[in-house]
Amino acid sequence: MTAEIVVMNTKGIALATDSAVTIAGRKVYNSANKLFELSKHNPVGVMFYESVSLLNVPWETLIKIYRNKLDDHQFDTLNEYVEAFLHFLNENEYKEFMSKSNEENFIRNSLQLNVSGIHSDLSDLSMTLYSEYGELNLQNDIQELYIHHGWNYLRDRIQSLEEKKYIDVFNNSDFNLLIEKYGAEVEELIHKQFENHLLIEEWTEEIKYIVIQALLKDFPNNYYSGIVFAGFGSKEIYPSVITLKVDGKINGKIKYSIMPHQTKSISNSLGASIIPLAQRDMVENFLTGIHIEMQEFVFAGLEREFEGLSHTLTEKLKDSFKEETNLETIEDSITDELLEVYRRFNRALYHYKRKNFIDPIVDIVEALPVEELAEMAEALLSITSLKRKMSISLETVGGPIDVALITKGDGFTWVKRK
DSSP states (O other): OOEEEEEEEEEEEEEEEEEOOEEEETEEESSSOOOOEESSSSSSSEEEEEEEEEEEEEEEHHHHHHHHHHHHOOSSSHHHHHHHHHHHHHSSSHHHHHHHHHHHHHHHHHHHHHHHHHHHHHHHHHHHHHHHTTTSSOHHHHHHHHHHHHHHHHHHHHHHHEEEEHOOOOOHHHHHHHHHHHHHHHHHHHHHHHHHOOGGGHHHHHHHHHHHHHHHOOOOOSSSEEEEEOOTTTSSOOOOOEEEEEEEETTEEEEEEEEEGGGOOOSSSSSSSEEESSSSSHHHHHHHOOOHHHHHHHHHHHHHHHHHHHHHHHHHHGGGOOOTHHHHHHHHHHHHHHHHHHHHHHHHHHHHHIIIIIIIHHHHHHHHHHHHHHHHHHHOOOOOOOHTTSSOOOOOOSSSSEEEEEEEETTTEEEEEO
8 A cells, every 4th residue: 555646736746655664564664765756858747646566567567668768759648658657558569478388377367356256255145144144044044134135135236236337448248358368267266265155056157147247347455556646748838637546457457447536637726635545534624624534424423313313203103193193104204304414514525625624725835836736745645654653553654754745847856855
């Protein structure tokens, strides 16, 4: 894990990253380089976070090879730099990186990860049912409950996946190719991973469908790489940021998707932007005035209380109603009103945050000199690092902070570099 940030206005763009990299979820080193010039001759930079490599090749290596190939070539827009980099990942002369076996290993590892995820969910479901009903029901009765709830779980997963679009570069033809090539292997994985009491034979096809669809429609948490491109094309007067999720290669195509909320362009209508990346909670706390965990706790508590309140009110007031009154209708009406209260509160909180916290900060950023952008970026990362240092969890943000400025006139300039 890591923390990175982009702060930009019409004058330029500041990039900042910490130096922490987590190995196997247990060991943290504070010496990683994650911020680079994408071109020695043009005002474009790049950062990465989450996974530090693609198909076992470090991102630092890939970025520097591409930088040498790019040399002094210019593109009109930042988007063209991104497209050229993706083309390089798909079409280069390095046999180890481009090998078919490298791609197949990635696919097999991803399928194994997806099978393990479903196994874990169904195993948790089984244990929950036994803990709740084990003392009152026969084992066969609990197994019937497991079959019922397990089928509902699989059906919900399938419905959720069918409502999702394929990741940008894939389509149904890719799904059919994977089914044809890896379908039998996935079935073998399922039978090897699942204990007899967890796997109902009729579920095999559904699980296989979920596992392969998820490979083409989802990015696994903490396994993908975030790649952040920032700067100016030769025909762009204002800076832009384009952020990608990248995760391996399937059917000869790099698996990637643009992250819309972390992709912004400064314009006459958008004069400034602050984009936190990876571990964003403390920066968002600063920007919005409330920590995301606190906000989620408040809304979850309200939802819980409102769910029970309509029934409680109906029960307490039922003696006051006429005999012919339909209590179910009354309860539904109260529920609808409480839901509307919940929605109004949600909207009011959003507008309050924008008016009193987000907009005033963005207005100030819009007027800052570029040097102040760099100071702000470093300060916001320092807050995140301090928070992790003061918590009992693994210190996944830390080490020296690297900061760079990119302007149209001066290009990529290091402000602070370890």
